[in-house]
Amino acid sequence: MKLLPALALLALSACVSATPPRTAEVSMRGTSDTVSSKSAPTAPAFAALPAVRAATRSNSEIAADFLDLTFRMESGRELPVLTRFEGPITVALTGQVPATAPADLDRLLARLRAEAGLPVSRAGAGAGASITVEFVPRRQIQATYANVACFVAPRVSSWDEFTSARGTARLDWTTLRRRDRMAIFAPSDSSPQEIRDCLHEEIAQAIGPLNDLYHLADSVFNDDNFNTSLTSFDMLVLRMIYSPDLRSGMTRAEVAAVVPGLLARMNPAGQFAGRGAAQRTPQAWIQAMETALGPRAGSPARRDAANRALAIAMSQGWNDARLAFSHFAVGRVNLGHDAQSAQRGFTEAARLYRALPGGHVHAAHVDMQMAAFALTQGDGASALALADRAIPVVQRAENAALLATLKLVKAEAFEMLGRDAEARALRVDTHPLARYGFGSDATIRARTRDIASLARAGSSG
Structure with a gap:
């Protein structure tokens, strides 16, 4: 015993932790120990294995999930319109950048270009970036949002801008009509994998969905945190968001009218009868799970x-x-x-x-x-x-x-x-x-x- x-x-x-007194609306939770960035290891070379096919559920199910992912936040707040970057997307790393972060970012951006078709790249030296990833000590993040490993904020590009804007409408996602500047705050002193996981989830949310759904088994957009890197479903969602058929400012009803046709073209293997939209998860279940695993x-x-x-x-x-x-x-x-x-x-x-x-x-x-x-x-x-x-x-x-x-x-x-x-x-x-x-x-x-x-x-x- x-x-x-x-x-x-x-x-x-990485399992769900109890809801902290202060929570970021778009964040990744985590509990790993602080580590030194000195003598950091390189990313492992994983064996090449057959890719998992994109269409694992019916398009009708995916359509319902897409709308919930893009028009609702983790906190439950409704988003009035679709927002995205209009034009090329650039990403910069600043602050106390861990040794493994640049290579992991380059690998992620290559995947986003190849699998989601996104016009995303590293920002040039001295150029302003669409998304700025600033690395700060873990204790600094958790003093702001307890039990949060990393998070993304709109309309800012630095920690100083973020702290100055706290408590103002500048950081309110519901007032966005398009995305121009985003900042991601990630720990400089966590394990290389947690840093990589933060890059995957927070860059994906800075570019696309702001919500997490517990019923999704095939996505990083799920608070169970079993998936730690972007899946084929996630790449499909990002491809859809940046389709020429959609644009910033469209309402949920307008997007809902376009999505079936998008999916028929992008995911023809999903054109089969499915279970339909999942029931919304009741707060009582979420609270019970947070207590059980927190x-x-x-x-x-x-x-x-x-x-x-x-x-x-x-x-x-x-x-x-x-x-x-x-x-x-x-x-x-x-x-x-x-x-x-x-x-x-x-x-x-x-x-x-x-x-x-x-x-x-x-x-x-x-x-x-x-x-x-x-x-x-x-x-x-x-x-x-x-x-x-x-x-x-x-x-x-x-x-x-x-x-x-x-x-x-x-x-x-x-x-x-x-x-x-x-x-x-x-x-x-x-x-x-x-x-x-x-x-x-x-x-x-x-x-x-x-x-x-x-x-x-x-x-x-």
């Missing part, structure tokens, strides 16, 4: 909240990512309390995620949890099989932190099975990946110790 809290440490570091409530309250979220999901008749996430939460909060309930929650979450378009990344997260649990049971063979199933999916998703965790679990499974040489080789091979994903050698050592303690519990049980 003493080792079960260590198992809990393997849970998603840091503020005690363990009994978190378990009650997870069970409440699951009950709401079932009463709503959902069969989508929200029901799966509810089961995941039940599994997560029962780690260290009720092993059978935890296993049932994860098993049901995995079953649901595997049946959902775009749910493969989520299922891989669950596989990591189950592989770690298998180590505590002394079942090295199951831990190895679960890790091997998840690793190709996570490579495709380019999630270095999760991939490194899976490989460290796999190394412990090797050792448990008497394959010591393979275990040692895998740990050495995983270190560069872990440096990018976790940021510091101290964090890598702590994660390695946590996983090793699970295996020791299984070997002595």
